[in-house]
Amino acid sequence: MKSQFPHLSFLDCIRPEPGWQTDCALVSTYSAQVPVIAAVLLALSGEVDETGSGSRVGLVRALTGLRGKVHVVLQSGRLTQGRHDSAIAALLDQFLVQVPWNESAGADGKSWHAKFMLVRQVPEERGSTAERWVFMLGSRNLTLDTSWDIGFSLKGGGPGGRDVTPQRIEGVARLATDLGAQFPALARWTELASALRSVAWSVPRGLSVADLQLMLPGDVTRSLPKPIPQLQRLVAVSPFLDKGAVADLGRWPRRDEHTRFQLLSTRSALEGVLGEGGKLAGYELLALAEPELESAPHAPLSDDEAIEADRIGLHAKMIYAEHATGNTLWLGSPNLTRRAWTRNAECVLKLEAQDKYGTDLLRGGLEALLDCADTIDDEALDGSVSAPSIEDRLASARNAVAAQLAIGKQRRTPSGGVVIQCGQVPRPADAKITLHCGQMRGALTEWPDGATSHVLAAGGVDSDCVHCRLELEGVAISWVQVVPFEPSLDVEQRDAQVLSEYLGSRQMLSWIHSVLTGYTDGDEGGRWDDDPSRAPKRPHKSRVTHLELPTLEQALRMWLKDRSRLDEVDRILELRRRSIGGDQADAEREHLDRFATTWRVIRSGLPGAAS
Structure with a gap:
């Protein structure tokens, strides 16, 4: 791995130092996998080990100690299981705040796509009023995907250092206020906003945080960044594109004929712009591999195993501009699509270089990333539109079904069983696709045609989390759906x-x-996610x-x-x-x-x- 790519372990960033503990934490993601949520909880409780995992006892300490303190906000239908079906997944319902937006609702479709973490830490010693803060944002989901991502971390309230500059960032307090108003479970963050306004964040030397925005649907002032005059260079990095946003960015004013516009994406995304009738003229085109967004959980690489840089998928999102007055970088969760910048929930940070040192920080990693990409000739791109694949049809159906199930309820039947009741039939519009639901660690059974309710098979674990699967022609897509119990469970x-x-x-x-x-x-019971049925039996000492x-x-x-x-x-x-x-x-x-x-x-x- 090249030195221009600093390795940022977000688990290390959020793990409290000795003598400190997590008081509360807010984690926002588009998608998540159970093992990664478990790793986050282990890190926040100080129980994570050097491999990013932890013991069974450590995870139980984390689950019992952080309940009510940590919340994970994510898009409905975007949580998946780990390597094997663990009962621990059923307990995550106390940490999840599911956003029930319909991603497939045409022009009204929207996603919770913001990716950030905000953590408050306090001393373990009772009576102390000291506090420390951690804020991170970027393009990474809480998944095991190994694609290229970009992130930025800040610490506040603690000791500074020679290579940082203290700065107050109003956007962090606004973010906390907006989330507290959006979700009742996060109301405490509204109260913490006043404390966040006075936090001195340690910003890397040579850089300044010009703005931080949590863009929510309905914000009338949100948009793609406003054009900067006298552009000398513009670089856009995004794994997903649409013709509108590509055209909007392409209209930014150039200083002269030597101004360079570079667009780094994936080959399929570039071809998709052409398929929409868009144009790529004026851009130097570059491509990396596709991100593995639906990849199955896998074991970590061994010490002697490596992935070549040009084989790693692209998932980073940023816009970089060199102009007459300096250098500016926008980074965060938005793709280069109009939907991202006008309808989705997105979080974006604007950084400005203050001197040559800051310019080198912004430019160094970007140049190394561009060096890994392939140059693409737009004439070699295929702009034809192909018919949706089975996987595409299942993904579209999942979006609609997840939105319908998210507003449903689980209730007890007179016989003591569990039934899911929805206001409308949650079956996919595609009649060939079947929906199967079940309790965590229980059997999945098919949802009846035309029914607004479905009795789940007995034998699973009671949880607001429900295991769902869609099937079509031997292909399946599975996820964990939050369907709240009414009345609430005795957790x-x-x-x-x-x-x-x-x-x-x-x-x-x-x-x-x-x-x-x-x-x-x-x-302490071995790794928390080891499958006990496959563990070798040996005498305990x-x-x-x-x-x-x-x-x-x-x-x-x-x-x-x-x-x-x-x-x-x-x-x-x-x-x-x-x-x-x-x-x-x-x-x-x-x-x-x-x-x-x-x-x-x-x-x-x-x-x-x-x-």
């Missing part, structure tokens, strides 16, 4: 049951061991079965030093108490039961302890 009981089964007595004892001693014994029952003196000492640890043990045992059944009786379970009995006695003897 405490549901989570306790799922997490207790997910961990088992051994890992619960290991969790308690780490809380009481401050270190792990190494038995763990010290947790020999975990000594605490004395009143030890508990009192811990209560005086850090009573939050005692509260955490209470939460672990409450998970076990609320679960029904559980793993089979064995030495670990018997030891856990004895520990719980002793713990109740000790807790009742502590000053001010709840009975």
Whole structure:
């Protein structure tokens, strides 16, 4: 990998430093995969490891500790499963804010396409009023796609540095206010907007944030950036195009005949502009591979495996301008389409270079990216329009069905089952496409023709998340849909049951061991997403079965030093108490039961302890 491509691990950016913890976080994406959401939660809780994963115990700590603090906003129909069907996916309903917009509604179609993260961190030490902030935006979704993306990260409230300049950015506060007004679940962010206005963000030396916008449907002032006079060079990078936006940008005024207009996209997107009757004259055309937006989750590359730069798909979106007064870069989520700049929800940042150092920062990575692309002759492009493929038909149907299911409800039947009820038939308009739905970890059954409701097969996990699949001629597309229960689920009981089964007595004892001693014994259940049915069976050698029952003196000492640890043990045992059944009786379970009995006695003897 060339040095011009700095590797930005967004998980490292959002992981709190020692002594700090995540107070709240807002994550916005167009699409997501369950393993990546899990990795984000692990990072926000400080549980992520160097591979971007974590243990089973670590994930449970993240799920229980961050519920109500972290929200993931995403487009309806754009969440997919991981390598195998995990019950953990059912618990993500407490973190998801699904936007029920119809992406296929013709001229009124719109998508939640904004991609950013906003995180507030506070000290673990109680009583401190200090706070730190992290803000990131770019073109990356919460998926395992390895395409070229672009991002920009800022930290605020913490120590600065020699290579940064402090700057207040009003756009971050506006973003928080707008989201708090848009979604009831995010109302707290409206209250935090005043604090965000006073944050001094650390901007890389040589650069200035000229503007930050969360563009929402109905904003009358939003548009493609206004033309800059005296252009010396213009570079547009986008994997998706339409003829209108390409023409709008192409009309920006050039300084003279030496002004260069460059357009980096994919070959199919360039051909699509011609297929719409558009023109590409005036642009130097370049192309990279297609992004793998619907790629199946896959294992990470091994240490000796690499992907050549020209084989990596393009997913970055930016507009770069060199002009008489300096250098400007717009980056973020919008593609070079009129829909992106006028109807979708998009987030875009405008950066300006303040000196040669800043100019080199903006230009260096861009030039290296252009060097990886192939030069395209517009006469070699095929502008003919082909018939929609089966995959195209399924994708279009998914957009419409997801919008219909998003406004539906799950309800209990008189017999105790679960039924999805919609105001209209959610079957695709294409009669050859069939819809199948089911509970998480349950069987999928076909939605009846002409019906506005469908009873789900028994045996799955109760969740606002529902597993959906569309099928056509042996080809299928699957996703996870949020269909809220009415009345709401008892998520405490549901989570306790799922997490207790997910961990088992051994890992619960290991969790308690780490809380009481401050270190792990190494038995935290393996990677959170390992398939237990494929794991080799081997005898366990763990010290947790020999975990000594605490004395009143030890508990009192811990209560005086850090009573939050005692509260955490209470939460672990409450998970076990609320679960029904559980793993089979064995030495670990018997030891856990004895520990719980002793713990109740000790807790009742502590000053001010709840009975």
